[in-house]
Amino acid sequence: MTILTVRHLTTYSYAAPVRLGEHRMMLRPRDSNDQRLLEASLEIEPRPRRLRWIHDVFDNCVAIADFSGETRRLEVENVITLEHIASDEPDFLLEERARTYPFSYDAEEMPDLARAIERHYPDPSGELERWVRRFVNQGRPTETAGLLMTLTDAIKEGVAYERRTAKGTQSPLQTLLTRRGSCRDYATLMMEAARTLGFAARFVSGYLYVPGGGADDDHPRRGGGSTHAWCQVYLPGSGWVEFDPTNGIVGNRDLIRVAVARDARQAIPLHGSYWGKAEDEEGMVVTVVVRRLPDPEPANRERP
Structure with missing residues (x-):
């Protein structure tokens, strides 16, 4: 604690x-x-x-x-x-049906999860879908936890972080194209990529604790000194799990939740x-x- x-x-x-x-x-x-x-x-x-x-x-x-x-x-x-109370990467105590991708959410949960599964940004040429499908095994099962952790790391390593004070959030396609973005752009890309695969995902705003109080330049944590954003994905058996693609964090370590919403504009x-x-x-x-x-x-x- x-x-x-x-x-x-x-x-x-x-x-x-x-x-x-x-x-x-x-x-x-x-x-x-x-x-x-x-x-x-x-x-x-x-x-x-x-x-x-x-x-x-x-x-x-x-x-x-x-x-x-x-x-x-x-x-x-x-x-x-x-x-x-910080936790490292969660144990992913998933229900048996959800251990491998794809899986179906429970019928009783679907009415409440539907808007979080629904894609929020256009992808007319299927560029985002092609990109995210690269992380799904072809011809053999894909472990659900491994898929989401790989996606988190791919965004962290593939997008250059920039502190952006301008209002609004980039579209996922814009972030993919420019390979640059703020924490809210990372979170939006991760949410929409997860939704493309059929996962329920939502936006989280809050704060990031940087151990030692260091700035971004001298500490591997990115996003300190301002408000922070990441996302949650709903997994049967584990519930809403935190994924911070800006820092590659899975679980709540160093993350302080303030608000959750379907879209960044609502938080x-x-x-x-x-x-x-x-x-x-x-x-x-x-x-x-x-x-x-x-x-x-x-x-x-x-x-x-």
Whole structure:
């Protein structure tokens, strides 16, 4: 068990006073058996006229802020402390029918999994399908776990990582063509490749813990210092399993889940609107610091 803290600071600056519209924030981690939220604080300046919390259709916790008046700066600081139980590559305790690919999902699960299996991006010439089929054995069984781990590694090794601050996500075909992308582009490519093979997959946004606090240049972990993205694939017997193609991680080690969705556009950590001139927007600065707290000192037991 590890105790991690995350400080996520987002600052918007404007050249002239603007009136802020509604802002939606997905910043509160999802409690589960492998991560438990201990403390959380959300500070917003200027202070919202109203702040309310809801759960969206995917059961993510969303904060919605409404503002009054004008400002030249919006600052959102989210600080969380959570208990994290890391696992290395999962044991893949799959049901017998799912040990080899292809397999069929249970009929009772299909209505809930259908949209996660459905392909979300066009592939008119079948380029993505041809690419992903390379990892499926021809004429002999393909081990399901091995297939997904190979796909994860192929994306990690075949796509050059770049930190991209521009809005939006590249299409899977664009990432395949350019062989470059951010973590959300890696995740989207992995999801769509898995869906092409008939797997149910979904997008995950959250944070990455980089042991030692090193930057991307001096540590093999890529995606530290900002929000992070990866995907989950649903496997009978194991449930939703984490796959981070940016770093080749299978399992939850160093990953802090915040939100899940069918598509990256549904899991944006912070987005909103303002009334003013387009040229008034000077930019956004995001800083994320994830630290591990020292292990508690063992209790001092005095002997009689």
